[in-house]
Amino acid sequence: MFKNYLKIAWRNLAKNKGYSAINIGGLALGIAVTIIIGLWVQSELSYDNHFENKDKIAIVFQSQTFNGNTGTGPAIPRPLEKALRTDYGSSFKYLIMSSWTNKVYLKYKETSLYKSGNYMQRDAPELLNLEIIKGEKDGLREINSIMLSESIADALFGSEDPIGKVVKVRNQDDLVVSSVYKDIPLNTTFNDTYYIIPWEQYLASREWVRNSEDEWGNNSFQMFVQVADNVDMDKVSTTIKDVKKTLNEDTAAFNPQLFLFPMKDWYLRNSFKNGKNDGGGRIKYVWLFAIIGAFVLLLACINFMNLSTARSEKRAKEVGIRKSIGSQKGQLIYQFLSESFLVVVLAFLVSLLIILISLNGFNDLAKKEILFPWSNVNFWLISLAFILFTTLLAGSYPALYLSSFKPIDVLKGTFKTGKHAGLPRKILVVVQFTVSVAFIIGTVIVMQQINYAKNRPVGYDKEGLVQIPTYSQDFEGKYDLMRNEFLNSGAVIEMSASSSPTTQIWSNRSGFTWDGKPEGFQEDLAYTEVTYEYAKSINLKIIEGRDFAREFATDSNAVLINQTAVKYLGLTNPVGKFLRDDSDEDPNPPLKIIGVVEDMITQSPYEPVKQGVYVFDKHGNSSYYNLKLNPKQSASKNLVTIEKVFKEHFPDIPFQYDFVDAEYGEKFASEERIGTLSGVFTGLAILISCLGLFGLTSFVAEQRTKEIGVRKVLGATIFNVWNMLSKDFLKLVIISCFIAIPIAYYVMNGWLDAYPYRVALKWWIFVLAILGALLVTLLTVSFQAIKAAKANPVKSLRTE
Structure with missing residues (x-):
């Protein structure tokens, strides 16, 4: 019997090809969008799941208060390691000091790479749950060792066995x-860790790191921990809170507060205000897209229900005949x-095809590596549940409503659907366009906020500005030589050096x-x-x-300050005044403000x-050349020339550069x-939404075929007929707009509150959304309305 039902269903779909295409296509599109969003949300929520002990791993964070403003971050001083190991060692399974993730030059024979990684302590491979392909897990035991990722090992050594080979780091x-x-994996915090070098090598190769052993004010490091198996992370976090303030009086004035920031929150909930995690961060985008996915699916289901119920009323006679012969x-x-x-x-099968076609493009757009979950049993169970739920949702109304008809009324022609029969469909159309208009407003505001920040004056000219990293001792003492060489090449019109890239701040100081x-x-x-000519x-x-x-x-003891610093320091006529740096034990010469x-x-x-x-950089501490x-x-011609000059002086270092405008982007x-x-x-x-509206308009026009014919015979124009068919839908869309506007305003105003530098909500955005919705509705409805209005009234009056 079920086979017979499906056969009849298939014949009905084949008989009404246009209606079937709209119904199946709209639902398939909605399902596809929802599944793709669901895969993206799942990818976001599973971030860092690669690490087996994710719930036990944390990074040590520190909050410090400057003049009532509390800043929070992972920068900690080196002496903290000894304090935690000595007094709280039993609370931790692993406690690992680490450098920041930085790029270095890696060279083997003639192959040179420029890749990012970390200097870390010995237990790092255990905490990071590294899967060792070759060599030993305890790969950081020896001071002169290095651990490489598989891709870097392949790039450096090819088919050679890398174990035991010597790699030159930083030349x-x-x-x-x-x-x-x-x-x-890409879906982790440590996805750009392509090498790991022993912490002891970090100490041996950098004097400033060795000298920081007792410097509580030097927050230049980070520390990862894994709490002991039987220890509660929150309790440990509370216990270590005042360690730094207790052990060091010099920094106590900044009220340093230490705590463990768990790995499960690193990616999604990393927003802090006044020293407290406010639960914000990337999670707001996860919720945003989860809501979008749910509403897109809702729109598709509304279409399906609308068209199913609308078409089902035409089958009243079929129901009457079936019931009269015993159904x-x-x-x-x-x-x-x-x-x-x-x-x-x-629709589900078509949606799978849409997903397979579009998934690579979506990955490129979202910067993800999402794979279709063919082997995921939960995905298929959820899909089956959705199919059954949607079947019941869309099919229950026509099934229960039409099956209750009295066959004698239908066959006599006395059956009426009632003047309120179309009310549910009108409500669903209002819901559809409320969601669509809200989406339009939200998207316009998001793009406006981005453009508002993009158009903000950056204060310097980033066009044609190139940065070359100088992370090697080979660059020491060669700045003036390279500046002359680059300028003489004709490819560069000015050059300077700086300790930080133009687009970032790498150091914050107090003690002035x-x-x-x-x-x-x-x-x-x-x-x-910075060096001379930096501003130029x-x-x-x-x-x-x-x-x-x-x-x-005397400019070796000079300083430039920005406009914000003038206000911050409370200076009037700042040029000629002095800043004294008392942060070191040996007082430094005062810095004269020259500009x-x-x-x-x-x-x-x-x-x-x-x-x-x-x-002024008088010690040669630059990290970048600015060209x-x-x-x-x-x-391109300039870069070819610059590379040639670079290779003449640094033949063993790969030529690396970044365009500042790209970095800023x-x-x-x-x-x-x-x-x-x-x-x-x-x-x-x-x-x-338009597909559904198109289908409904087609249905209404078909339902009122005789009425349109009569009106045309009595002298109605095409405009009269178009107006008759369009105005009801326009009313529904206008109602939708007035519902959507306050909702969108409330939600987007809350979203913008997270940005101190934000766009103002302008009235024209909402007017534009209304006009856009009305225009789309008119275009959608007009096609069918004009088609019906231009039909031959003779044929219309003959139709049943």
Whole structure:
């Protein structure tokens, strides 16, 4: 019998090809979008699941308060390790000091790479759950060893066995490969850890690190821990809270508070305000897309229900005949449910095809490596549950409603659907367009916020500005030589060096005094060491005073400050005044303020500019060369020339460079991906809604065929007929707009509150959304309305 039901269902679908295509296509599109969003959400929620002891792993965080403003982050001082091992060692299974993840030069024979990794203590392979392919798990035992990821080992050694081979690091340290581990997955915090070098090597190769053993104020390190198996992480976090403040009086004034920040929150809930985790972060995007996915599926199901119920009313005579020849109510219910089941299954199969076609493109857009879960039993169980649920949802109304008809009324022609029969469909259309209009408003505001930050003045000229990293002792003492060489090549019009990249702040300092400093003032300054021509090379505008100049020998003890720093330090007429750096035991010469520069964005473009000082680099501590390319030549030609000059002086170092405008663009990458994905899904949601509207318009026009014919015979114009068929739908969309606007305003205003530098919500955004929704509705409805209005009235009056 079920086979017979499916056969009838198939014939009904084949008979109404247009209706079937809209119904199946709309539902398939909704299912596909929802599954893709679901896979993205699952990928986000499973971040760092690669690590077996994720719930036991944490990073030590520190909060410090400067003048009532509390900042929080993972930077900690080196002496903290000894304090925790000595007094709280039993609370931890592993306690691992680590450098920041930095790129270094790796060289074997003629092959050179520039890859990121960490210097870490011996237990790092255990904490990171590294899968060793070759060599030993205890690969950091020897000071001159190095552990490499599989991809780096293959790139460096090819078919050779890497174990025991010597790799030159930073063109300075000869390290022996002790282990090769499987690449850490992309969906983890440590995905860019391509090498691990013993912590002892970090100490041996860098004097400043060795000297930091007792420097509680030098927060230049990070510490990863895994708490003991029988220990509660929250209790340990509470216990170590005041360790730094108790052991060091010099930093106690900043009220340092230590705590363990668990790995499960690193990626999704890493937002802190006033020293407290407010639960925000990337999780807001996960919720956003989960809601979008749910609503897109809802829109598709609404379409399915609307079209199913609308078409089912035309089958009243069929029901009457079936009941008159003995069909039971249960049989009719099964018939309608089987038809609904067939449509949902077909839509699901089509959705799988859509997903397979679009998944690679989605991965590129979302910067993911999502695979279709063919072997995931839970996915198929959820899919089956969805198919059954949607079948019941869309098929129950026609099944129960039509199966209850009295056959005599239907066959006599006295059956009426009632004036309120279409009310449920109208409500569903309102819901559809409420969601669609809200999506339109949200997407416009997201893109506006991104563009608002993008158009914010950066304070310098990033066009044609290139950065070359100088992470090797080979660069020491060669700055002036390289500057002359690059300038003489004709490819560069200006050059400088700096201790931080132009787009970031790598160092924050306190311990400064100045005339007029308020009692108890706790300064926190972004600190960058630069060479002569720094401002000129990046076209940083001098507001007051002058730039560093070679003709002034005293500029080695000079400093530039930005506009925000002038206000922050409370200075009037700052040029000529002095900053004294008392952070070291041996007092440094006072720094004379020779100029004030325009604020430049070095951190998030969504945040206020931080107060900064630019100190002359007299010790050669630069990390980057900053090169301004010759604008009269193409960038590619300039780079070829620059590489040639570079290789003449550094033949053993790979030529690496970054365009500053590209680096700056990365600051918007996450928001832009979210905005683009939101735009795509909004467009699909509108398309799904329009498909449903198109189908309903077609149904209404078909239902009123005779009425249209009569009206045309009586003199109605095409416009009259179009107006008659369109106005009801336009009313529904207008109602949707008035419901969507306050909802969208409330949600998006809350979203924007997370950004100190934010766009204002303008009235025209909401007007634009209304006009857009009305225009889309008119275009969708007009096709069928005009088609019906232009039909021959003679044929219309003959129709049954």
